[in-house]
Amino acid sequence: MKHLIEAFNLIAIAAAIILPLLKVKWKGIATVTAISVQVALASIVSISVFTGSLVEYSYVGSYITGAIPIRVDYLSAWFILVISFTFLTGAFFGMQYMKQYKDQTANLSLHAIAYLLAYTTLIDICIVQNGLAFLIVWEIMALSSFIIIIFEHTKKDVLKAGINFLIQSHICILFLTLSFMWVKIKTGTFDFTGITTYSSQVPILISVGLFIFFFFGFAIKAGFVPFHTWLPLAHPAAPAHVSGVMSGVIIKIGIYGILRIILLIKTDFIAIGYFILIISVISGLYGVMLAIIQHNLKKLLAYHSIENIGIIGMGIGLGCLGIGYNNQPLIFLGFGGALLHTLNHSLFKSLLFFTSGNVYRYVHSLNIDSLGGLIRKLPRTAILFLIGSLAICGLPPFNGFISEFLIYIGMFKSITGLGFSVTVLMMFAILGLVLIGGLAMICFTKAFSIVFLGTPRHISLEEVHNEEKSSVTPLYPIVFFILVIGLIPSLFLNVISLPISQYAGAMPINTEIITDYGKTLSLIGLYAAILIAFVILVYLVRRSINKNTIQSVNETWGCGYVGPTNKVQYTASSYIRTYRKLVQPIFKIRKFKTDALGIFPNKAHHETHPYDKIEEWLIDKPLGLIRRFLSHFTFLQNGNVQAYILYGFIFITLIVLIPEIYEKFLLLIKFLNQL
Amino acid sequence: MISLLLIIVASLFFTGIIIRTKSIASGRKGPGVFQPMKDIFRLFRKGAVYSKTTSIIFQIAPSFYFASILMAILAVPLGNYPGLISFQGDFILFAYLLAFGKFFMIISALDTGSSFEGMGASRESLFSMLAEPAFFIVMGSFALLTGQTSFHAIFSTLHYGSNISYMLGILATFVFGIIALIENSRMPIDDPKTHLELTMIHEVMILDNSGFDLGLILHATNLKFAMYGAIISNFFIGDLPLMYTIPIFLAVQVGFAIAIGIFESFIARFRMGHNPQFVFILTSVALLIFFGVLLLLQRFV
Numbered sequence: 001m002k003h004l005i006e007a008f009n010l011i012a013i014a015a016a017i018i019l020p021l022l023k024v025k026w027k028g029i030a031t032v033t034a035i036s037v038q039v040a041l042a043s044i045v046s047i048s049v050f051t052g053s054l055v056e057y058s059y060v061g062s063y064i065t066g067a068i069p070i071r072v073d074y075l076s077a078w079f080i081l082v083i084s085f086t087f088l089t090g091a092f093f094g095m096q097y098m099k100q101y102k103d104q105t106a107n108l109s110l111h112a113i114a115y116l117l118a119y120t121t122l123i124d125i126c127i128v129q130n131g132l133a134f135l136i137v138w139e140i141m142a143l144s145s146f147i148i149i150i151f152e153h154t155k156k157d158v159l160k161a162g163i164n165f166l167i168q169s170h171i172c173i174l175f176l177t178l179s180f181m182w183v184k185i186k187t188g189t190f191d192f193t194g195i196t197t198y199s200s201q202v203p204i205l206i207s208v209g210l211f212i213f214f215f216f217g218f219a220i221k222a223g224f225v226p227f228h229t230w231l232p233l234a235h236p237a238a239p240a241h242v243s244g245v246m247s248g249v250i251i252k253i254g255i256y257g258i259l260r261i262i263l264l265i266k267t268d269f270i271a272i273g274y275f276i277l278i279i280s281v282i283s284g285l286y287g288v289m290l291a292i293i294q295h296n297l298k299k300l301l302a303y304h305s306i307e308n309i310g311i312i313g314m315g316i317g318l319g320c321l322g323i324g325y326n327n328q329p330l331i332f333l334g335f336g337g338a339l340l341h342t343l344n345h346s347l348f349k350s351l352l353f354f355t356s357g358n359v360y361r362y363v364h365s366l367n368i369d370s371l372g373g374l375i376r377k378l379p380r381t382a383i384l385f386l387i388g389s390l391a392i393c394g395l396p397p398f399n400g401f402i403s404e405f406l407i408y409i410g411m412f413k414s415i416t417g418l419g420f421s422v423t424v425l426m427m428f429a430i431l432g433l434v435l436i437g438g439l440a441m442i443c444f445t446k447a448f449s450i451v452f453l454g455t456p457r458h459i460s461l462e463e464v465h466n467e468e469k470s471s472v473t474p475l476y477p478i479v480f481f482i483l484v485i486g487l488i489p490s491l492f493l494n495v496i497s498l499p500i501s502q503y504a505g506a507m508p509i510n511t512e513i514i515t516d517y518g519k520t521l522s523l524i525g526l527y528a529a530i531l532i533a534f535v536i537l538v539y540l541v542r543r544s545i546n547k548n549t550i551q552s553v554n555e556t557w558g559c560g561y562v563g564p565t566n567k568v569q570y571t572a573s574s575y576i577r578t579y580r581k582l583v584q585p586i587f588k589i590r591k592f593k594t595d596a597l598g599i600f601p602n603k604a605h606h607e608t609h610p611y612d613k614i615e616e617w618l619i620d621k622p623l624g625l626i627r628r629f630l631s632h633f634t635f636l637q638n639g640n641v642q643a644y645i646l647y648g649f650i651f652i653t654l655i656v657l658i659p660e661i662y663e664k665f666l667l668l669i670k671f672l673n674q675l
Numbered sequence: 676m677i678s679l680l681l682i683i684v685a686s687l688f689f690t691g692i693i694i695r696t697k698s699i700a701s702g703r704k705g706p707g708v709f710q711p712m713k714d715i716f717r718l719f720r721k722g723a724v725y726s727k728t729t730s731i732i733f734q735i736a737p738s739f740y741f742a743s744i745l746m747a748i749l750a751v752p753l754g755n756y757p758g759l760i761s762f763q764g765d766f767i768l769f770a771y772l773l774a775f776g777k778f779f780m781i782i783s784a785l786d787t788g789s790s791f792e793g794m795g796a797s798r799e800s801l802f803s804m805l806a807e808p809a810f811f812i813v814m815g816s817f818a819l820l821t822g823q824t825s826f827h828a829i830f831s832t833l834h835y836g837s838n839i840s841y842m843l844g845i846l847a848t849f850v851f852g853i854i855a856l857i858e859n860s861r862m863p864i865d866d867p868k869t870h871l872e873l874t875m876i877h878e879v880m881i882l883d884n885s886g887f888d889l890g891l892i893l894h895a896t897n898l899k900f901a902m903y904g905a906i907i908s909n910f911f912i913g914d915l916p917l918m919y920t921i922p923i924f925l926a927v928q929v930g931f932a933i934a935i936g937i938f939e940s941f942i943a944r945f946r947m948g949h950n951p952q953f954v955f956i957l958t959s960v961a962l963l964i965f966f967g968v969l970l971l972l973q974r975f976v
Contacts (some may be wrong), residue, residue: 375730395775409764412824415815427815427965434811438804441778445800449785455728523762534742542738542887549886550722556789557882570793578801582951
């Protein structure tokens, strides 16, 4: 196994050297080949872990890092599989998608290398168990994600979003660095086991504090509210396959981190459970509520990532409560729901981003209100987007329902028997999850039907290029898995029961619980299949009856008005108008409009700009204050090289002098004391 | 199985009774109880006109809608007899199946490119989203009360001991009754009997459907009514033997239909802007049930 993992890393390095030398035509193929080999290696490692042999070995490391242990347990293996699948489909889709940029040779090779590096480091993050090595790999991951996001760096918006991402991911690294240093100072080791030993020795308040430090770091990456502000900016800026991969798996590495820390830390899990559950319900609701009012298709999907991270977080919170109350079914349902939803979300969200990438590729616009009727030109993309939408709303017979069901049933089960406050908390969480489901439905009926159905709104269908079959082929495997999880969920339950068992501690999860819920899930799978059968049956009856009757085609019924134009259609904004009015007090929505007045009316005009209040309070206002404060010091930046050398000199002198002065100061105090 | 048959039987006359009640209340002779069913059968035999704008989605959506409701009905039990679908958490599947059908109706309405239907779709999605929490809170409260998590187990262990629990039963009946009205877009949310374009939600969404599709959608509405009637009747059945449950079931269905008929005869439709508030009332009543259960179990600390 050690050699496989080393070979895995070497392939990335070799590819990084070779890729710039290749011709454009071969770059894509080379990248896809390299990724495929890497995915094969990673899958062999994780499958062998699942079949029984955990991988554990150690590099000697250096004086600073200490030994670098590599451990691949069930949790790592699960995440490796999830990440690998999305990166593989992303690479195949990306090869098609990047054809439109084939004249930017150098940029393409940089992009391909960064893509490979991002994949490699994500896998390494899952297996490295030394704090410092972890941070280094994490940093490479953050930088390479930054490079793949800013592919279109000539656009100002893209670069701005990229820099925003870069800064926020470094705040995340700052939190992680501080937490690892905290443990290192107290225990003298960077090994992850140090976290366990340290947290079991200190009072509970301190260990909860340590957890919260780690949580903040990982939450920025995962996009929990209020740390989500980079997400809706970065996703629309990146090319489609990168958005898919980023939303599908890169943000999931934050979830991995949280799950890993929960596995390591010894603390009060009930308090942590409450904390995660509440923050997740808020994230879920906030994400989806803002998603509905977005006008950009990719931005809408990005806000949905926040929502789904919330749902995963609810599962994690439930699981933590399960550990805290030593309630095995709850551990199983909570972490099971979270782990399965991680996979599910990576599937349907990458599908949605890839299909919206196709929309951008053929239409060159992502503004929902100017699209319409695309199902005529892009039929396959439309159907795939529909499947993704149904799955993300958590509707049967698709995969989203399965993981949401596990979380639901966990909440309903724990509503009794765990005390008053848990009952109320669960009611709150159920309410949250139900509202998330309902709101997601508004959001995706809007996104799907305004973009793909009806008649074109601003961009006529003649401007749209014809869909190439090859641009959707990489997406079929994703749909296959979405359906398999929806129809045969018990298959996956056996796999995730292994990582879940790690959370149960010394006592293994009762096999009865697993078989019990396995049965329930296979029943759901069966009913999902019956639902599909019913639909087909009704449709066949309809077809056979309609054969004998007269079918005709005419204008849409307009109450006797027979000159319908696409301008009278409902738009995305009008579809959500009532909703927007309901939530207006919570969100900041800037609205500009001029009414059509007079006998010869002027041009009417109406626009809304949704704005995130948390972003305003947490990012924009403090930044404004800092900028105002720092503007007092602009005289320092005078463009004079001599002055800059002077600053450098002063800085070095201070560095040397301060310890000296400090020592003298101590001496003085000592002297005064003696007096 | 027995509940499925009974619901199908009840769906045959449910809307007929509502219409009959309304006509008697307004002093008209009115059509027979089975007239709506006859209309539906007539529609089944008719040809259809499709809009130029529509795509495959418009063609398949009614089948999806009808199948999802049939599937949801399978989950409804009758007293001691579980539905064909019965497992822990089956009511979650029930709610999501209904949502599945609704999703397709909404996108098929938007497929026509008509502003009327877009308006209806917009309201349908919003109101059903607002009504959904009430269903889950009621089910959660009864799960808390009985310690069970499936329709059948909850209803068959629901015993009416004290006065508060009777109150809970009545409140739950109220909540489910109103949910049925919202889901089927009846008064006071919407008036299905006004001229088509003036109807605001459900009827306006299906302006462009005709022939077999329209028949399917109309009968799906009947089934939905009977389904909610069946759930309500379950609050009164408990674990009685079959010879009592069937008459109770039919009596509840007829009573529910007459109640809707009388209600609709004497009330006007709300202004659309007031509807969200009305739907929110439902959630607060459901929360009342939750607190009632907590009171009953003496779980307040």
